[in-house]
Amino acid sequence: MADISRYPGFRHLRGAPTVHIRHIRKGRLVHEGTGQSFWFRPRTAVLSEVPVDDRELPMLFHARTRDYQDVTVQLTVTYRCTDPETATNRIDFSLDPDTGTWRQDPLSQIANTLTESTQQHALKILATLDLEEAIKTGVERVKAAVAENLRADHIGMEIIDVRVVAIRPDADMEKALQTTIRERVQQEADKATYERRAVAVERERAISENELKNQIELAKREEQLVVQRGANALKQAEDNARTAKIANEAKAEGIQRLAEAEAAGEKARLDAYREIPESTLYALAAKELAGNLPEIGSITLTPDLIQPILNRLAR
Structure with a gap:
């Protein structure tokens, strides 16, 4: 508020950089602007003080959606006075020259005007939305509708910003929606769990099939290895048998x-013996016998033994 110093018959006003002061005397404008400082007579001066800084107006009101559900809208409107002359002509910003306070409550009048206009635009847009749509997209839609349609230039004000903080249903409906959403989220979580388990089972099945394929392939290779080893053993046996047969045939042929x-030598020897006289044969036989007899240290000859030999020799 303005700082007014009192003196006998005079007053001194000292303003601030964020307030616009208008001083009218006898219907004529004497002083106007921000940061004003001047002397005046209290009985002839008409003073007005209009704040020109940014001011925030929080709002909290109820609205009804298209499906007849009650919601609470919380938003804030930021405004600023850009035309103090219009503002002082439409709203009472007059000051008491003795105390420097407003005679009325102009800020409350501005707040009521902006609140009613804001509620009108918000209620209009929310009436076209279901509760679920209002909760999901209502914040942006209400903000856009209010920012586009809210006007305050008729009272010298400019809307700087509109911020919608929240659109919430009543406590029971909010609890019911939370329960529904929790159930939906739980179902999605269960679905994700089942899908993850299904994927895990599918992966295990694929791994098992791969292992089974590997075992089957390994068994086939082992079977092929056994068959190959048998074929190799059979071939080796055949080669050994063939080699042994060849060796036996060669050996038999050599023996034959x-x-x-x-036999040819024996035949030749027999043929040779046929032409040799019998006495010569006996002599050769005796020689052969003598060559094959063991060593004799002494021998005893009896008449019975010598007599046949002598008889044969005599013949």
């Missing part, structure tokens, strides 16, 4: 040839 050679 040796036998034939011995």
